[in-house]
Amino acid sequence: MKSKVLLIEDSTSLAVLYQQYVKDEPFDLFHVETGREAIAFIERNVPQLVILDLKLPDMDGEEILDWIVENQVPTSVIVATAHGSVNMAVNLLQKGAKDFLEKPIKADRLKTSINLHLQRAKLEDLVENIESRFDRTRFHGFIGGSLPMQGVYKIIDSVAPTTASVFIIGESGTGKEVCAEAIHRESKRRDKPFIAINCGAIPKDLMESEIFGHMKGAFTGAVTDRKGAATMADGGTLFLDELCEMDLDMQKKLLRFLQTGTFTPLGGMKEQKVDIRIICATNRDPLVEVEENRFREDLYYRVHVVPVEMPPLRERGGDIAILANHFLKLYAKQDGKKFKTISKEAESLLRRYEWPGNVRQLQNILRNIVVLNDDVRLNAEHLPAQIVPSKQTTTRQRPSSVAVNHERTPATLVHSSTPPHSMHPIDNGLDEANTETNADVHTNEMRPLDANTVIRPMWQIEREAIQQAIELCDGNVLNAAVLLELSPSTVYRKKQAWETEDDKNLV
Template sequence: MKDLPRVLVVDDEEALRELIVARLNRKGWKADGVGTAGEALARLGTAIYSVAIFDLKLPDGDGLELLHQARERQPDLEVVILTGHGTIATAIEAMRRGAYDYLTKPVNLAELEVVLEKAADRRALVVHNEGLRLASRGTATATIVGRSEAIRRMLDVVHRVAPTEVPVLILGESGTGKELVARTIHRESRRQDGPFIAVNSAAIPENLMESELFGHVRGAFTGATTARAGLVEAAEGGTLFLDEIGEMDLALQAKLLRFLETGEYRRVGDNRQRVADVRVVAATNRNLLQEVEAGRFRRDLYYRLNVVQVLVPPLRERREDIPLLVEHFLRLKGAAPDALTPRAMATLMAYSFPGNVRELFNLLERGLLLSGNRPVEPEDILVEQLFKASDPTLLPLAEVEKRHIRRVLEATGWNRTEAARVLGISVRNLYRKLEQYGWQPSHH
């Protein structure tokens, strides 16, 4: 029996209500029944339903008002109206106000099931599309956090450039949040309902990058058994974010320049010219002007991309934002606002953060994991440079590192993949450390 969605049946005719509820539950639905509008609203306040069946005439109100109140509580709820022959005009009005369909009494239960399934399918499609839209726009948690002068200056540029169509070049060190800035530009643009497609030029092998970006036809190269659209096509009507643009090879830079100037491109191995309506936002942690002078980056592409620059400040230049970022991270993790001791916060405030916000969040995650149920201490976040610089009486750094790795392994149940993620190193590097310490894979 397939698992069908949850449905609420609202009808003051007890015999009919119980008949519908019993049949739907027998067919795999999760059906609940109530006899009044008040009871229906109470249920909608405590449980999520996919579909509801409302009788137009209820003891404490009518179906039209209930429809309005129900959709306020659960906007994705699909509603099927039950009506007598004398109130069909009212049922049609209900559909105009957003009801999915209406059926007349006496209701045909087989027909009701078909209507409910179609309503549930539509609701599932709407929810899915909304999820994609939110994913493309960035979720509410993907927020630029900070009140420092450096962040305010950056956001001023972002807010001014976002509604335009000009290319944007985002500059900043690794870990500063360049993709988050790009998502913010997309979210505040006229393309906000279109897709946001991110591609890291450094993460894709050079020989595959053109195919990844522009797509390929069948047989274009060994292994190309089917035609495939590229990320440019996927970004149609939206924003294409090219991260680490400085890593792109010169031949592909020429093709990207042509696309930026004309909107035209070709799939690899194809003679057909295609067109895409895409806004390009690029980012790099390199000095592109130096790359141009060294002959590693095209001068004309640099000037085409660099219409507007957004400089993302490193964390060391906005230390006053560290407490806000800590508070934001703890809230996302469901941790208490005072999860860090004053000593731990002071340690963070004194640190230079070469890895910027990404490193801060990594250290906080590590600290929460290692501290268990007690407040996070400096020893849990282990900012190695501070230990080394501030207290010569501490253990040698190599021994501190060894003990720290041991603690993380124990905290993760010796799950090496999870431990490597928390430590911020590769799994291969972790295995090297285990071998160096003489800890066998089964050692714990």
């Protein structure tokens, strides 16, 4: 199968010229004119190479490079730049671009550069495959060689070549999508598309259209025909994340699709047949969902052929240090920082922490440390308060029982849409004998406030932050969730709860 190269160039005439240059080369050159089209293309089918123009009508090329790096898209980027922007191109090389081509691009230079980078990509894939077979500390997108992860790798090796349905179960942030992609890349469908859908981030009214597509006029706003994920994944793999979030009516339609391999687009009259492999995932206990009548039992038995249980980070032992070092060096390189190692004390603290947010939380903490500091070694003082217990008791001068409640507060804020005034008061576990001592502690903490200071409830600040992010992203909840570093299902659930509450207040 030919390699795919994506050309992002707003000049149609230049694009036609470049396509003419490489018409006899052993790869396919695709062309898009805007940044939005480029991101949509990459999300559907990742090319091996991207040729990126810096000046686009809707965004800077640098934004697209940042998006590729942030989302760890497995592709190489060549920057196309005018003579006066060479310094900018060099800066982009430091951010992750592999090369740059100076305009006007000559035919020989274009062909040589593309072929060189495609050969390098094939070599890197070969090395990764060899390492994944013999050095099991790295396996496709996974990093870590703990026993729980070795078990996951072995299941992937066994199930990938088959046609069996796979159900990945694990807490948020454990790498369920990475697991699904690894199965796809190990399967015979590796050269076909891998399409991922987050069922918790899509409104139930749009879910059928998202998966099966729709015809023009199927509903208000359907001005053209649109292919769904099932059509785009034909021949490849469709990954349905957070399946237990799917509406029961849609579960019934999905079950029929899985049984027959056929579907009818919304508003259509003719059935379509596709050949795809379905991989599902959830962060809930599917059997509990079945018992609570939120998940169809027949669908459960249809998709739960080979379960893969992703271990939480707290059970992966030495992988925590390996991952922390990997993210530290990755972000330091991206941001031009000095960080190279982690001290033994900091490493020990990282290992002892429970990691409720798993690998995603570890990523975010390391990213935060690198952004705010510029040292050679990560020490204990760089770590946030929830990881270093002494920071909670010493700097805040609080009793241990209060510190525990403080540590749990962020999880409550993230997962609850209920305003604080409707919550039950927290029992801090203090008896009357300790009342005087704790009064002294709180007295020491108090600081005189300016007369104009206003303390606002956290739920109000959270709501404003989420609403502003959604507005900034033109109503796209998925993009807003990425900016906020939250799960899309969490953002959508909160948004829906606020809208419901506002509707009740209007009545």
